[in-house]
Amino acid sequence: MSRMEPVIGLEIHTQLNTATKLFCSCATEVGDQPNTHICEVCSGQPGALPRTNGRAVELAAKAGLALGCKVNERSIFSRKNYFYPDLPAGFQTSQLDPPICEGGGLEIVDEDGGKRFIRLNRIHLEDDAGKCVHDEQRGQTLVDLNRAGTPLIEIVTEPDFRSSGEVMEFLKKLHAILVRLEVTQGRLEEGEFRCDVNISLRPAGTEKLGTRCEIKNLNSFRHAGQAIEYEIIRQGGLYDKGEPVIQETRLFDPAHQETRALRSKEEAHDYRYFPQPDLPPVVVTPELLARLKAEMPELPEEVKARLLEEGLTAEQTDVLLDRRRAVEYYDLALKILNEPKRVATLMVELLLPACQRDDISPMDSKLPPEGLAALGKLMADNTLNRRAAYDLFPELFERGGDPAELAKAKGVIQISDAGAITAMAEEIIAANPDQARQYREGQEKVLSFFVGQLMKRSKGAANPKLANEVLVKLLKS
Amino acid sequence: MSELYKLTLTEAAAKLQAREISASDMVGDCLARIEATEPDIHACLTVMGEEARAEAKALDEKGPDPAKPLWGVPVALKDLFCTKGVKTTAASKMLENFTPTYDAQVVTKLREAGAVIVAKTNLDEFAMGASTGFSAFGPSRNPWNTDKVPGGSSGGAAASVAAYQTPGGFGTDTGGSIRQPASLCGCVGLKPTYGRISRYGVMAFASSLDQPGPMARRVIDCARLLKAVAGPDARDNTASLHPVDDYDAVLPMKVKGMRLGLPKELWEANIDPELDGPLKAALAKLEEAGAELRPITIPNLKYSVATYYILACAEGSTNMARFDGVRYGHRTKDPRDLTELYVASRSEALGPEVRRRILLGTFALSSGYYDAYYKKAARVRRLIRDDYFKALEDCDFLLTPITSVPAWDFSKEHDPLTAYQLDLMTLPVNLAGLPGLSLPVGRGVKEGMPVGIQLVGRHFGESALFSAGLSFEEMFPPLL
Numbered sequence: 001m002s003r004m005e006p007v008i009g010l011e012i013h014t015q016l017n018t019a020t021k022l023f024c025s026c027a028t029e030v031g032d033q034p035n036t037h038i039c040e041v042c043s044g045q046p047g048a049l050p051r052t053n054g055r056a057v058e059l060a061a062k063a064g065l066a067l068g069c070k071v072n073e074r075s076i077f078s079r080k081n082y083f084y085p086d087l088p089a090g091f092q093t094s095q096l097d098p099p100i101c102e103g104g105g106l107e108i109v110d111e112d113g114g115k116r117f118i119r120l121n122r123i124h125l126e127d128d129a130g131k132c133v134h135d136e137q138r139g140q141t142l143v144d145l146n147r148a149g150t151p152l153i154e155i156v157t158e159p160d161f162r163s164s165g166e167v168m169e170f171l172k173k174l175h176a177i178l179v180r181l182e183v184t185q186g187r188l189e190e191g192e193f194r195c196d197v198n199i200s201l202r203p204a205g206t207e208k209l210g211t212r213c214e215i216k217n218l219n220s221f222r223h224a225g226q227a228i229e230y231e232i233i234r235q236g237g238l239y240d241k242g243e244p245v246i247q248e249t250r251l252f253d254p255a256h257q258e259t260r261a262l263r264s265k266e267e268a269h270d271y272r273y274f275p276q277p278d279l280p281p282v283v284v285t286p287e288l289l290a291r292l293k294a295e296m297p298e299l300p301e302e303v304k305a306r307l308l309e310e311g312l313t314a315e316q317t318d319v320l321l322d323r324r325r326a327v328e329y330y331d332l333a334l335k336i337l338n339e340p341k342r343v344a345t346l347m348v349e350l351l352l353p354a355c356q357r358d359d360i361s362p363m364d365s366k367l368p369p370e371g372l373a374a375l376g377k378l379m380a381d382n383t384l385n386r387r388a389a390y391d392l393f394p395e396l397f398e399r400g401g402d403p404a405e406l407a408k409a410k411g412v413i414q415i416s417d418a419g420a421i422t423a424m425a426e427e428i429i430a431a432n433p434d435q436a437r438q439y440r441e442g443q444e445k446v447l448s449f450f451v452g453q454l455m456k457r458s459k460g461a462a463n464p465k466l467a468n469e470v471l472v473k474l475l476k477s
Numbered sequence: 478m479s480e481l482y483k484l485t486l487t488e489a490a491a492k493l494q495a496r497e498i499s500a501s502d503m504v505g506d507c508l509a510r511i512e513a514t515e516p517d518i519h520a521c522l523t524v525m526g527e528e529a530r531a532e533a534k535a536l537d538e539k540g541p542d543p544a545k546p547l548w549g550v551p552v553a554l555k556d557l558f559c560t561k562g563v564k565t566t567a568a569s570k571m572l573e574n575f576t577p578t579y580d581a582q583v584v585t586k587l588r589e590a591g592a593v594i595v596a597k598t599n600l601d602e603f604a605m606g607a608s609t610g611f612s613a614f615g616p617s618r619n620p621w622n623t624d625k626v627p628g629g630s631s632g633g634a635a636a637s638v639a640a641y642q643t644p645g646g647f648g649t650d651t652g653g654s655i656r657q658p659a660s661l662c663g664c665v666g667l668k669p670t671y672g673r674i675s676r677y678g679v680m681a682f683a684s685s686l687d688q689p690g691p692m693a694r695r696v697i698d699c700a701r702l703l704k705a706v707a708g709p710d711a712r713d714n715t716a717s718l719h720p721v722d723d724y725d726a727v728l729p730m731k732v733k734g735m736r737l738g739l740p741k742e743l744w745e746a747n748i749d750p751e752l753d754g755p756l757k758a759a760l761a762k763l764e765e766a767g768a769e770l771r772p773i774t775i776p777n778l779k780y781s782v783a784t785y786y787i788l789a790c791a792e793g794s795t796n797m798a799r800f801d802g803v804r805y806g807h808r809t810k811d812p813r814d815l816t817e818l819y820v821a822s823r824s825e826a827l828g829p830e831v832r833r834r835i836l837l838g839t840f841a842l843s844s845g846y847y848d849a850y851y852k853k854a855a856r857v858r859r860l861i862r863d864d865y866f867k868a869l870e871d872c873d874f875l876l877t878p879i880t881s882v883p884a885w886d887f888s889k890e891h892d893p894l895t896a897y898q899l900d901l902m903t904l905p906v907n908l909a910g911l912p913g914l915s916l917p918v919g920r921g922v923k924e925g926m927p928v929g930i931q932l933v934g935r936h937f938g939e940s941a942l943f944s945a946g947l948s949f950e951e952m953f954p955p956l957l
Contacts, residue, residue: 046572
């Protein structure tokens with residue numbers, strides 16, 4: 001039996017980063033009481049009409065620009081008709097032909113280090129459905145429409161993937177780009193970035209596609225990889241036994257690490273797509289496109305190259321890229337203190353862990369980029385030593401304020417005055433004759449004891465380098 | 478003062494502004510008239526007596542306001558316009574107990590203009606029909622002869638205006654639903670250009686064809702009503718930004734030299750002798766007055782009924798999908814599962830014509846049939862639109878009958894296919910998105926029922942249409 005090769009394509013649903021829904025002015029916030037962010041439009045009341053959120057159109061176009069798509073000047077919304085209790089109007093408003101963006105793609109590095117270009121088929125705009133909550137005890141299904149009408153883009157790839165590793169690599173990269181562009185907030189746990197996987201097997205080296213299955217609603221990169229691995233084995237097993245693969249929709253169960261059939265093609269809907277008559281075409285004018293291009297920020301690849309060039313370590317670069325708005329913070333701080341390594345170190349060691357603990361972005365912290373830069377500056381000009389700076393940080397993070405003033409108030413301004421340090425050192429040596437003798441007898445590690453004492457005496461403000469020099473000089477004399 | 482209800486809308490508005498009569502008197506008199514005539518006519522599904530009296534009282538306390546041109550004027554609204562806190566049924570069992578949470582834009586605008594809504598009028602269920610015979614709550618009757626239909630689907634509004642219950646009202650027109658009942662009841666009715674009036678809050682039948690419009694006893698009354706509600710609406714992306722003219726300030730247009738295009742396909746259709754005489758007499762009179770009657774052809778007109786019913790039913794089938802028994806409206810008792818919840822709720826509460834159109838529309842959009850039906854119809858629609866626009870390049874207006882038959886007896890309702898064919902004169906105007914004015918030109922030869930004629934104007938040519946309507950009104954005296 002020849003080796004079987006998987007052929008995989010993705011459909012990624014991303015929630016757009018807008019304050020209001022796609023067709024009404026209800027808030028897109030999550031986590032509130034059920035049915036509190038609804039109106040006659042998003043709850044499908046008779047007579048209500050949709051109106052397109054221009055911001056959502058801009059974000060979709062922006063995603064298209066970043067992914068090398070052709071952004072259509074004119075696209076249309078269509079109704080996708082089916083019945084479900086979480087779908088208030090009895091149809092989803094989506095795009096069929098033409099969508100807002102077509103073509104494009106993204107280059108990834110595969111497991112062997114080779115470069116692969118994954119082609120996109122299209123990106124289209126659509127609204128999300130609500131949510132059904134099944135109350136088993138009371139035998140009821142409750143409907144929450146807060147999410148109904150939330151703007152999404154669906155990104156559809158060509159079947160260009162040949163392994164789960166490629167898929168995970170692609171998803172990570174795509175996620176980073178969309179978050180960087182602020183097209184989406186990309187919170188995976190909120191389902192803001194979720195994907196459907198289409199997968200089939202065929203004998204390696206052949207062209208004809210096998211029967212595919214669709215695995216729905218994977219909201220983590222890891223689950224996507226695991227589901228694909230499982231499917232490759234399951235479908236491979238069917239081929240080995242000479243049994244047919246049935247075209248169907250499957251769900252991945254992370255607890256049991258397997259996929260299960262949800263519905264087969266026979267039960268598939270006829271969506272009866274047709275142009276949505278309540279909405280005029282979606283128009284992206286050349287002027288708008290030009291503005292979006294001009295506003296386009298650096299993409300993650302480009303940022304990464306720049307940060308490395310600025311002297312950051314690979315590890316620091318990855319952390320800054322990984323955290324939301326960290327690069328933005330870094331760039332702002334750099335405008336005040338042009339010491340990339342120092343700024344990055346302060347962020348990676350102090351700021352970002354604290355932000356992660358409080359679940360905020362660095363841009364939302366009480367210590368603005370200017371403040372962090374000021375702290376770095378105090379270190380750079382020897383006003384603060386490292387320890388004092390690190391000790392001041394928690395308070396600056398909690399309350400904000402000017403680092404220089406706080407340092408002054410706490411009396412931790414670094415003492416770089418050789419005379420003052422010499423005076424303190426002489427006192428300490430006089431008070432500890434035994435240790436002084438040990439040092440002179442060759443036990444050089446006793447020096448750290450004297451440094452410690454001196455730092456304590458100076459409340460940590462002594463310039464450590466100077467303290468070292470003075471102590472060595474005095475002890476050896 | 479007595480018999481205020483007989484005043485035309487313009488007369489009433491003037492007397493109200495001049496404080497000759499109070500809003501309470503005017504509204505009270507119309508409510509009394511409604512009470513007296515309803516047993517015979519059944520034009521209304523909900524009479525808003527209490528609300529209307531309270532609103533009139535509040536208006537009287539503040540006094541007339543020239544900025545509110547409809548101050549104190551009672552109006553009737555087809556029960557398809559959502560009224561916050563007041564039951565809105567679409568004449569369907571599905572919405573028998575449905576109360577909207579918001580006002581339609583037309584309602585908001587009417588209130589801003591000082592009008593008082595006194596009644597929600599009868600219609601064919603969800604505006605699907607041409608006689609009010611498909612109302613789930615029983616048909617309305619033609620005030621000229623209560624054995625006869627008032628037409629539809631805005632038949633309740635037409636009957637209300639013709640029975641002097643209200644001086645004016647609003648209907649909606651998807652394929653003739655304002656113009657045909659206006660004609661059968663002897664009123665004036667306008668189907669405005671698509672997009673002239675916001676559809677927000679009007680329960681949708683066919684989104685790309687539906688258009689609200691005024692009905693009254695005089696042309697100028699319709700102009701006043703249109704002026705009050707026309708214009709853009711941030712909540713309706715299909716409402717036009719086209720400027721709103723002073724429709725109520727237009728003067729009669731000279732008939733001499735008026736170029737009237739007469740589509741042969743419509744005038745040579747099989748027109749009932751009851752109407753044929755009065756219509757031909759009207760043409761002769763116009764010609765005598767110097768109008769230039771130009772026979773023209775609309776090549777694609779023969780496809781318009783098929784095109785219309787495919788598109789309207791397709792859109793309608795999915796507009797009806799929200800009536801699923803989940804969030805509001807009728808829900809079947811104790812369904813076994815979700816499918817039964819849907820099927821039983823909809824089967825129990827939607828009437829035969831609505832069900833028929835949902836089925837037709839669903840079929841036309843189905844996989845494998847879409848290209849042959851919906852897509853082809855959408856293409857033909859453009860051709861028909863082009864035909865009408867082209868015809869209006871050389872003519873000031875098109876002049877056509879409204880129907881080929883006068884108001885018929887309740888006992889003689891048509892089979893669906895015949896009924897659809899009867900929309901031939903009006904529905905192409907919706908396909909073209911143009912304005913059409915329906916006004917009376919005489920009465921039937923034997924039975925004496927009103928006979929109407931239709932003037933079709935250019936895109937957003939409502940002012941010219943009213944102007945021509947005023948001169949027609951001078952030649953053909955109002956019947957009411």
